[in-house]
Amino acid sequence: MKPARPWFSAGPTAKRPGWSSQALPHVLLGRGIRAPEVVERFAHGLKLTRDVLKVPDDYVLAYLPGSDTGAVEAALWGLLGSRPVQVVAFENFGQTWAQDVRDHLKIEPEILEAPWGELPDMSAVDPGKDVVFPWNGTTSGVRVPNADFISADRSGLVICDATSAAFAMDLDWPKLDVVTFSFQKALGGEAGIGIAALSPRAVERLDTHTPPWPVPKVLRLTEKGRFNRALATGTMINTFSIWTLEDWIDALEWAARAGGLETLIARTDANAAALDQWVQRTDWVDYLAVDPATRSTTSVCLKIIDPRVTGLDPAERYNFVQRMKALVEGEGAAFDIEGHRNAPAGLRIWCGCTVEAEDVRTLGPWLDWAFAVAVAEL
Incomplete structure (x- = not known):
């Protein structure tokens, strides 16, 4: 299964559900x-x-x-x-x-x-x-x-x-x-x-x-x-x-129509929680934000903690993330998941209110697959 709406860019972000x-x-x-x-x-x-x-x-x-x-x-x-x-x-x-x-x-x-x-x-x-x-x-x-x-x-x-x-x-x-x-x-x-x-x-x-x-x-x-x-x-x-x-x-x-600001915040929180479930069970990734109290629920930034990647130099880590991105984009499973160009090399997943929680849940296995393929190529 792939995310029905595979758009996780941090700007411009995914259009609202049902947009035309x-x-x-x-x-x-x-x-x-x-x-x-x-x-x-x-x-x-x-x-x-x-x-x-x-x-x-x-x-x-x-x-x-x-x-x-x-x-x-x-x-x-x-x-x-x-x-x-x-x-x-x-x-x-x-x-x-x-x-x-x-x-x-x-x-x-x-x-x-x-x-x-x-x-x-x-x-x-x-x-x-x-x-x-x-x-x-x-x-x-x-x-x-x-x-x-x-x-x-x-x-x-x-x-x-x-x-x-x-x-x-x-x-x-x-x-x-x-x-x-x-x-x-x-x-x-x-x-x-x-x-x-x-x-x-x-x-x-x-x-x-x-x-x-x-x-x-x-x-x-x-x-x-x-x-x-x-x-x-x-x-x-x-x-x-x-x-x-x-x-x-x-x-x-x-x-x-969706319910106003309270609903928008609730949708965002639900998306961030869906991503967190995957982060908590995944041993090769963690949050860039150190303190859980200060972690964003919209632009969720992740760092790769597997020693096979952390041991690479900065340019190689950047290329590793770009390879993961190319893999999931090639399958149409997710787009624009790389971190900002000036941030430490890692992933960034937008979890704002226009994203669906089910798509976030479906994203996790594709990231696991892309990581496994990219690591095997090192």
């Missing part, structure tokens, strides 16, 4: 993005996003170009510069945000680092500083277990990259001032558009703070020195894909 391109409305394709009907449709997408994700009423949502990366960058370029900055960097994207703050914004941040598979000491987060952190490390399979490390009476802003956590994990909204995510992760939307949810404190910062650097147009959240409130009504900074937006609305409507 024919289900997407075509009436607005070819229209200008400033047309009232198009702006209204984009606004409808923001409303559905708010409803499904349970974003607080006093937060504003805005579409941004460049997927989650663009949304995070817009927050960094538009909000930082008025106070000291901390960046939590325990995986690839946290390291990227730290580099951007240091090398491009020319702010010398305090960087809270940890080795792959671990969280840094989150008690070191300073409520007097702006802090940037990923809720879930897409490339390391490590997540924060909660937001207890964030002070409720902080003076700094908290910018949270939640792209592989939104719609799959409980986000502690009162502790977060900017929450960014993309269409292409948890709900299987098409790539290219990100969303930023801004708290009243973040909007106030935009209204009162002028960054000491020029902000590129595609990252600009302000107009005439204040937050551009038109962005919260479905207006876009530049030309966005109407098809991509209709696909996002389709995913949100499926999520609402």
Whole structure:
């Protein structure tokens, strides 16, 4: 038996069950993005996003170009510069945000680092500083277990990259001032558009703070020195894909029909549990995340612990994983199971809500087979 839906990529992720391109409305394709009907449709997408994700009423949502990366960058370029900055960097994207703050914004941040598979000491987060952190490390399979490390009476802003956590994990909204995510992760939307949810404190910062650097147009959240409130009504900074937006609305409507956020989290947890059953009975693999309390339930990253593989040099371990990938893809049993290119060589299995638990259970024997074949070829 093979997974009926063998798509385990960590982005873009599997489309929602039952997806069909024919289900997407075509009436607005070819229209200008400033047309009232198009702006209204984009606004409808923001409303559905708010409803499904349970974003607080006093937060504003805005579409941004460049997927989650663009949304995070817009927050960094538009909000930082008025106070000291901390960046939590325990995986690839946290390291990227730290580099951007240091090398491009020319702010010398305090960087809270940890080795792959671990969280840094989150008690070191300073409520007097702006802090940037990923809720879930897409490339390391490590997540924060909660937001207890964030002070409720902080003076700094908290910018949270939640792209592989939104719609799959409980986000502690009162502790977060900017929450960014993309269409292409948890709900299987098409790539290219990100969303930023801004708290009243973040909007106030935009209204009162002028960054000491020029902000590129595609990252600009302000107009005439204040937050551009038109962005919260479905207006876009530049030309966005109407098809991509209709696909996002389709995913949100499926999520609402399925039972909303609680069901999405439950489906994700069930998928991660199905994969865990295989990990626990398999002697050649283990989690990259060291602490069970910080293991991701979406981007589950695995390391190969068999000494025949661990004894290889890094390039050979990478080639071993690529051979396993080629084997299962050649059989149509699974696609895109390799870890991120900057992470230690290993496997990464997406277990978000658009994946079916039965497909995860069916995947395990194929991974065992691919490992056995690849080892025999060493």
